Amino acid sequence: MKLTILGAAEQVTGSMHLLQLENYNILIDCGLDYEKDSRQIENMFFPFDPADIDVVILTHAHIDHSGNLPTLVRMGFNGQILCTPPTAELTELLLLDSVNIFLSKQNKRSRSKRQGSGPQPLYLYKHVAETVERFVTIGFQKEFRINENLSVTFIPVGHLLGAAAVYLTVNDNGTTKKIAFTGDIGRKNYPLLIDPQVIPPVDYLVSESTYGGRLHTTDTTLEQKLIETITESCIKYPGRLIIPAFSIGRTQALAYALNKLFSKKLLPPVKVFIDSPLASSATEIYHKYQHYLNDEAQDFYEDKTELTDFKELSYVHDKRESVSISNYHEPCIIISSAGMLEGGRIQDHLYYNIQNYYCTILFIGYCAKGTLGDRLLRGDPIVRLRNRDLMVYATIKQTDLLSGHGDHNDLLNTVKQQDPATLKKVFLVHGEKRSLNYLADALQQENYNVVIPKKDEIFEL
Template sequence: FFTIAFHQEFRLAVGVSVKFFPTGHLLGAANILLTVEEGGKKKTILFSGDVGRKNYPLLPGPITLPQVDYMLCETTYAGREHQAEALPETILEDVIRRTCVDKPGRLIIPAFSAGRTQTVLYLLNKLASEGRLPSIKVFVDSPLAIDSTKTYEKFPKLLNEEAQRFLRENDELFDFENLVYVKDAKQSRQIDNYYEPCIILSAAGMMEGGRIQHHIRQNISNNYCTIFIVGYNAEGTLGRQLMNKRQQIEMKGKSYDVECQVEVTDAFSGHASHSELVEFVGQQSPEKLKCLFLVHGEHDNMLKFKQELQNRGYANVEVPGLGQTYEL
């Protein structure tokens, strides 16, 4: 593997080149522009990847892209708008106060190792720097999240201006008093015996694997615990079951009554909302875009998104089936 800078054209083969554009979803996430020349004709194909959001903590938003012939566009949040109106740090501060200050509870935050964990840590650090974070332990219990955090620290120039300014003024993006990085499985299990109010930040975000499952099992029937869901959870996942207020869940063949509090916010979502996806596609001229392929989403929402785009003048919109091929 080797690194290719954003905005730099790279030749893959004779007549085939690629260029990456920052999209703001994760550190280093990119839209990919593929240019193919054959038979004296040039074709341009844009793959959106996961499209980020404007004004998101840590990362700059998506940029304006060139006109292309073909586009593959993700649709994770097609048909849905983000509902949170308050700032993410304000929402985080509120749930911490209600869970860990108003009562001596523990706050469990399932979070993706790369991206979501760093956003939460950054906002916790901001709260701490402003004297708005209570003096409680914050456990980061995910080896991959710890490694990903180190990667974020290595590339501050890829962060947005606000984050870079915070780093200059505070020296650390993610480190603050009472932060504990959990090193191994033994130390992870020892958190069970910590009876003071605390925050546990662990992966995986959809709760389908990783150390978060242990923390869920240990606390699902604890009415002093709040599980704070801050990320997307696909249909059929444990996270989606909790989001849907299931009264009982099953993990590893055993049933558990859900007696803890479950709260959900989309304020931390790193995915473009429906209107932001419409804006992203809207950079392309309906007359010049030869075909638009919708991918990476729930089928019914993709069909609704397709209809809206067609109403906006995009005549050729496809929702490909698994294994389906197209000749461009």
């Protein structure tokens, strides 16, 4: 049995791992690599023939794990894609949105005589439709036999609705081996989502390490942070609070948290705009799969009949409504995508507000290196929007209380559920080098055999 780390090696995005058995090839995740930039042609090339892949197993819907599936299908993959039911529906939304982004960027470039037409989209709507046809859904904690030598079980890990660790039982030439891929590990007590569950004992573990060496804030609660920030931004001063948030996952968690605040009357009424059609569609899926949510969320829904909708909230559906928000002169909260500020309607809100002294921009998630969000967080005094250099006068803030990733201790504890005497190797992926090294050092002190793979590195298991 061979394992090849094809993506998210010494970086965060582009998750893709190849597990090769005798005459059978399994691909775990097939994500876009944002370090290469999803517009660039590098995402189109696979270090294998897509037709040789027998099955894909998808941990969750986020684009850095699912976003290159249509390219795989377009280039010859003809097998099944296994995932949980919510992951299938959320992935379809995100892949369709990716096509919208590809086409939008292509149209912008084609209108620029200086830049020319630019690269072609990685895939089109028809390729997404062909991809969705290949989804086969499996519930949590239900062993699914792929063939006589291979079975998979999805273990809940929080992080996102339907997100799972992949637990594989393999018959390798008469020897039973177990290997797990954590996907992205969530955190305990996260809004809406269940806590990560224990991964059964394995021989090999491929673990994410996004927050290696970093601890989440513990000196305040999400409720306290939101009250403090909204009071400062919208009540004490008549300004506006802009929150870049991923349309799927982060937006639903934030809307739920705000719903609880306003329901308890802990804040005076403040208008809230969610400017993302994708978020609206994703929220419907969250409601459809309420039985996948945590007990608190289910109890709240039974009491209030709405998880993420409340009097002060308005969903913005079309571009005209989105533009009109700039003319709304009362204090307000604007939640819009994308979370890293790379595309989406959030860029329009930034363009109109980045030089507004009475505007606060609150980041609630991770921003990959090189993204516009990362540049604002590191304090760049000037950013480029719509081909203009704009001074940054808005207040930039950040909180990790809505991060969907477990921190250093959560990652450490996930691995420590395994016995170091029987766990042969831990492969650390999906992290920047600093995070990988911190987590590796901590695990080695606990007597685990840790490997930080290079991209395309092959391991005999």
